[in-house]
Amino acid sequence: xxxxxxxxxxxxxxxxxxxxxxxxxxxxxxxxxxxxxxxxxxxxxxxxxxxxxxxxxxxxxxxxxxxxxxxxxxxxxxxxxxxxxxxxxxxxxxxxxxxxxxxxxxxxxxxxxxxxxxxxxxxxxxxxxxxxxxxxxxxxxxxxxxxxxxxxxxxxxxxxxxxxxxxxxxxxxxxxxxxxxxxxxxxxxxxxxxxxxxxxxxxxxxxxxxxxxxxxxxxxxxxxxxxxxxxxxxxxxxxxxxxxxxxxxxxxxxxxxxxxxxxxxxxxxxxxxxxxxxxxxxxxxxxxxxxxxxxxxxxxxxxxxxxxxxxxxxxxxxxxxxxxxxxxxxxxxxxxxxxxxxxxxxxxxxxxxxxxxxxxxxxxxxxxxxxxx
Numbered sequence: 001x002x003x004x005x006x007x008x009x010x011x012x013x014x015x016x017x018x019x020x021x022x023x024x025x026x027x028x029x030x031x032x033x034x035x036x037x038x039x040x041x042x043x044x045x046x047x048x049x050x051x052x053x054x055x056x057x058x059x060x061x062x063x064x065x066x067x068x069x070x071x072x073x074x075x076x077x078x079x080x081x082x083x084x085x086x087x088x089x090x091x092x093x094x095x096x097x098x099x100x101x102x103x104x105x106x107x108x109x110x111x112x113x114x115x116x117x118x119x120x121x122x123x124x125x126x127x128x129x130x131x132x133x134x135x136x137x138x139x140x141x142x143x144x145x146x147x148x149x150x151x152x153x154x155x156x157x158x159x160x161x162x163x164x165x166x167x168x169x170x171x172x173x174x175x176x177x178x179x180x181x182x183x184x185x186x187x188x189x190x191x192x193x194x195x196x197x198x199x200x201x202x203x204x205x206x207x208x209x210x211x212x213x214x215x216x217x218x219x220x221x222x223x224x225x226x227x228x229x230x231x232x233x234x235x236x237x238x239x240x241x242x243x244x245x246x247x248x249x250x251x252x253x254x255x256x257x258x259x260x261x262x263x264x265x266x267x268x269x270x271x272x273x274x275x276x277x278x279x280x281x282x283x284x285x286x287x288x289x290x291x292x293x294x295x296x297x298x299x300x301x302x303x304x305x306x307x308x309x310x311x312x313x314x315x316x317x318x319x320x321x322x323x324x325x326x327x328x329x330x331x332x333x334x335x336x337x338x339x340x341x342x343x344x345x346x347x348x349x350x351x352x353x354x355x356x357x358x359x360x361x362x363x364x365x366x367x368x369x370x371x372x373x
Contacts, residue, residue, distance in 0.1 A: 107142030216261030273305030
């Protein structure tokens with residue numbers, strides 16, 4: 001499980017942060033961007049790139065085009081083991097570039113897998129940053145990449161393309177936490193907590209909001225009860241039985257009301273940070289026999305991609321740096337402590353299986369190390 005980055009302070013600044021946001025938007029549209037590095041690359045997500053994007057890469061590249069995949073996904077495509085700790089695995093692409101639909105099938109294990117034979121080649125030095133852009137865009141971490149021609153920006157095909165430094169993409173998660181600010185606060189009485197308030201937080205130059213649900217006055221307590229809860233559309237809103245998220249959210253609010261105070265940090269990090277669409281894809285892989293952890297890895301993600309430095313920044317802004325954490329997850333405790341939050345007690349937060357999520361909860365205990373049962 002990923003341990004959160006610390007957020008010592010803003011390092012990118014507004015113009016560079018804005019460039020990352022533009023790169024994310026371009027990635028979601030399937031438009032190539034140039035990754036500025038010692039050996040620059042032109043890159044585009046395999047999931048969204050179309051014929052025009054592939055044509056631009058073909059025209060502007062100066063060498064071998066590759067498909068960059070996370071090792072867990074590349075092993076499935078190649079049908080043999082690869083270096084599991086490598087930042088990325090590169091698969092050679094034929095020129096002119098392979099068609100967009102084949103690239104999508106190679107990236108997405110939920111699609112019908114009729115694929116050509118791929119040859120593994122050395123990954124470019126900036127491969128990790130290329131995959132980071134796909135993840136920041138909440139797309140499958142699979143990128144088409146090629147060395148970009150010298151003087152690309154002066155060519156007609158490259159005139160409108162964006163360039164973004166590789167190191168800025170890698171630094172961006174910590175930047176989000178460092179730039180977090182309060183943007184709204186209002187009383188919202190809840191069924192289980194009539195005195196609840198919502199405080200919305202937003203990071204610099206981007207529109208994703210994280211919420212704090214405050215019950216009573218938790219900041220007045222020496223070590224208030226805190227729940228760090230990642231949003232779950234299917235569980236929190238629809239009442240899905242596949243997980244225990246809905247009962248955990250409502251149970252946390254009810255417990256805090258019973259104690260008189262507490263705070264739920266509601267983070268916009270669906271599916272352990274992989275996003276809603278990718279979570280639904282992971283569900284498809286689970287329906288084919290994989291557990292929660294292996295389903296995420298089959299898509300090319302880590303078991304847990306959440307950025308808990310966001311939660312730490314919210315707690316500091318709320319004046320809560322010494323807390324009792326309502327969780328069954330020891331890594332969540334370690335992540336917050338790594339960000340400077342003192343967790344004086346881990347408070348268990350367990351709910352019984354419902355007949356549908358039994359295997360899910362068993363995986364949490366056996367493979368994620370959660371204290372359950």
